Amino acid sequence: xxxxxxxxxxxxxxxxxxxxxxxxxxxxxxxxxxxxxxxxxxxxxxxxxxxxxxxxxxxxxxxxxxxxxxxxxxxxxxxxxxxxxxxxxxxxxxxxxxxxxxxxxxxxxxxxxxxxxxxxxxxxxxxxxxxxxxxxxxxxxxxxxxxxxxxxxxxxxxxxxxxxx
Numbered sequence: 001x002x003x004x005x006x007x008x009x010x011x012x013x014x015x016x017x018x019x020x021x022x023x024x025x026x027x028x029x030x031x032x033x034x035x036x037x038x039x040x041x042x043x044x045x046x047x048x049x050x051x052x053x054x055x056x057x058x059x060x061x062x063x064x065x066x067x068x069x070x071x072x073x074x075x076x077x078x079x080x081x082x083x084x085x086x087x088x089x090x091x092x093x094x095x096x097x098x099x100x101x102x103x104x105x106x107x108x109x110x111x112x113x114x115x116x117x118x119x120x121x122x123x124x125x126x127x128x129x130x131x132x133x134x135x136x137x138x139x140x141x142x143x144x145x146x147x148x149x150x151x152x153x154x155x156x157x158x159x160x161x162x163x164x165x
Contacts (some may be wrong), residue, residue: 008026009154011081011088018120019078019140020071025116027070081137082149084156087127089136101136106157111150113143125150 035056043098073093079089087106089099108128117123123146125138143151 011079015140019152023071027067099136101129109153
C-alpha cells in the first residue's frame with residue numbers, strides 16, 4: 001500500500017492557463033445578464049428605481065470583484081493527475097476538496113466541450129465512478145490533453161480488474 005503522504009501530495013498538473021479566460025467569460029456573462037435585467041427595470045419601471053439603481057451597482061461591483069478574483073484563484077488551486085491506479089483532483093476556495101477515484105471504480109469517461117470551451121481550445125473530462133459523491137471532473141484541460149487523458153483512462157480502466165461497483 002502507498003504511503004499516505006504520497007497519496008496526499010498535490011496532483012501534478014495545473015489546468016490550462018486559458019481556463020482563466022473561460023471562467024472570466026462565464027462570470028462576465030452572468031454579471032451582464034443580471035445587470036441587464038436590473039438596468040431594464042431601472043429604465044422602464046420608474047417606481048423600481050429606488051432599489052434597482054443600488055442593486056445594479058452592487059451586482060456590477062460584485063461581478064467585477066468576482067471577475068478579478070475567481071479566475072486566478074481557481075487557476076492557483078485546481079490540480080489534477082491520472083496514474084495507473086487513480087484519478088486525483090483538487091479544487092476549492094477556502095475549503096480544499098481532494099477527490100481520489102480508484103480506476104477499479106470507474107464506470108464511464110466523458111469529454112465535454114461547450115461552445116466557449118471549443119473557441120478557447122478547452123475541454124472537461126468527467127470520470128463517473130460507483131461513488132455516491134458523484135463524478136470526478138477535470139475542468140479546464142487543453143482539448144488535446146483531454147482527448148489523451150480520456151483515451152488513457154479508457155485503456156487503463158479496460159485493463160483494471162474489478163466490477164466498478
